[in-house]
Amino acid sequence: MSGRNVQEKKADEKKKFSLNRHDIRTRLIVLIMISIITPLAVFGFFSYKKSYELLENKLLVTSQQTIDATQYYVNQFINAMESQLLAIGDNKNIKSALSSDLAVEGNAREVLDATQKSNPDALGVYIGLADGRTYLYPQQELPDGYDPRERQWYKAALENSGEVVVSEPYIDAFTQKMVITISKTVSDAAGNLTGVVAMDIDTSSIAAKVAKLSIGKNGYVSLVSNDGITIVHPDESIIGTEKVKELGFWQAVSSSEKGTQKYEYEGKQRFMAFSTDADTGWKIIASMDVDELLADTNVIKKFAVGAVIFGLVAAVAIALLIANNVAKPLAEGVAYLRRMADGDFTSEISRESLERQDELGEIAKAIDKLQEDLKSLLGNIIQSTYTVGDSAAALADISNQSTRAAEEVARTVEEISRGAEEQAGDTERGSTKMLHISHMMEEISSKAAEMTQISRSTGELAEKGIEIVKDLTDKNEQSSKASGEVDSIVNRVAKDVAGIGAILETIVSIAEQTNLLALNANIEAARAGEHGKGFAVVAEEVRKLSEESSKSAEEIRGIIQQIQGSTAEAIVAMEKADSASKQQSSSVGQTNEVFATISKALGNLAGYINEMQKDIAGMNVQKEEMEGLMQNIASSAQQSSAATEEVSAAMEEQLASMEELSSNAQNLEALSDDLKTQVQRFRI
Structure with a gap:
């Protein structure tokens, strides 16, 4: 601590002592005034209030x-x-x-x-x-x-x-x-x-x-x-x-x-x-x-105010008397302590203060004893200061020599450590590249295995496709046969419908003739009079049946015409189906040829993949041997680097300790000189 800081601290302490003395005196006055005025004010207030209530x-x-x-x-x-x-x-x-x-x-x-x-x-x-x-x-x-x-x-x-x-x-x-x-x-x-x-x-x-x-x-x-x-x-x-x-x-x-x-x-x-x-x-x-x-x-209010004012004056006088009686010995004690703070231990506290039979007297006695103890302590400190100064100077010389030797050793170890670090770095980079190659080989092997699996799956799918094409060919042939049979049946139905139409025409002609005969019979029955009534009834029934037959024949004719139209459409559709079946048969044959080609190509691809997997397996064996060598080299380099780093760290710690020791020795020497300067200002 510099002399200037010590002086500033002492000045602050003096100011603090002054303020504290002022505060104690003021507080005593205020407390005494409050203790006197408060009862008077309370008494006056309640007296006024009670009088007002009365x-x-x-x-x-x-x-x-x-x-x-x-x-x-x-x-x-x-x-x-x-x-x-x-x-x-x-x-x-x-x-x-x-x-x-x-x-x-x-x-x-x-x-x-x-x-x-x-x-x-x-x-x-x-x-x-x-x-x-x-x-x-x-x-x-x-x-x-x-x-x-x-x-x-x-x-x-x-x-x-x-x-x-x-x-x-x-x-x-x-x-x-x-x-x-x-x-x-x-x-x-x-x-x-x-x-x-x-x-x-x-x-x-x-x-x-x-x-x-x-x-x-x-x-x-x-x-x-x-x-x-x-x-x-x-x-x-x-x-x-x-x-x-x-x-x-x-x-x-x-x-x-x-x-x-x-x-x-x-x-x-x-x-x-x-x-x-x-x-x-x-x-x-x-x-x-x-x-x-x-x-x-x-009147009561004025009396109460007067009593409070009188109490205030009395309180001030009593407070000043008590405060001065307490503050005076305190001021003497503060001045005595201030001289001690300035380094003067030659003064003595007054006999009057030492003989007081109260707490202030006890404080004076304690301050007097404190001075005697501090004087003895300062004498011992002064004597120890010179001894510490000589020892600190010798320790500083020894620490400086040790520091220089440690610095030389540290530089040598640092060069060795730098070479080991470079070797370890090169080995680590080679190991990293080898590891990258190993990952690539593993990825190639994995892709080859995937290709083998895909080739097998594709071959199986091709075989299934060939089987499906064969089945499709059989189904197509069956469909063609069924279409031929349906075409034959439709043609027969068309012929049968045409025959039914001819028969229907005959039925219509017979119905028309029957209708004419019934009409003629009615005419003849009418001519016969009473004898022809029975015959007329029969002729009328025949005519009705003939008309119903004609209507039914017309309805059948309409149905036959619809059947003939549908049959014609069916024949056209069957012709189209037959043409599509022929085209489908051609496409199925072409598909069969394509699947056969794919199956052959997949067989060749599987052979190539098997040869590639054998080459990859050989490369993996060589890769593993190379990885083992690189790991051995890297391990040796890391051990060498770690050993040099430990030696370097130990030397750095030793150097730091020596530097700290040298710094502490120098600080101790400086503090010893400063302590000598400080203790010289005390007068004992």
């Missing part, structure tokens, strides 16, 4: 109390109105007035007037009779055709007979106030339905009482009907509308009896709790700004 629960309790109070006001108000309506329905004067025609209008108006005056929230009290008449107070002009039985308040009372029915809220057309209508059926003493009594009620008093209720600083309570119509709200423009349906929470509110929701209204996040009145089905909603809830928790 305030939220408090808000829920407050909201529920407000909702319960609102529900109490609504129920109290509705119950008071229902009591008055029940009193009207049960009033004896009303029942007696409605069940008779005497002073009906006067009694009814007195009761309605008294009820309206005693209840300032009652905008109007009225009765709809079963016969379609209406009595109300204060008196108003009703439109023409007004029928109370068609009104919703009347129908709702009939559907819930005997119970007080509360209508959905609506804006009164005359007063422009939010109004609800309560109604109940009225029966006479006998229990028969006589009509429905109803009362329009102003909800302003409910709104006034609900408006006095508040949640927090800016929270409020609102009333909404089950259909989404706002009854009570701080914003009067919303009263009587269904704008609440446009808000995101309405779907959850309308489908649940009670619960809580967060929603956005006029750009602010709000929190609301709601409940449903069991009697009216109205939704009582208590809501407030989320910011108001968060305002109470901000």
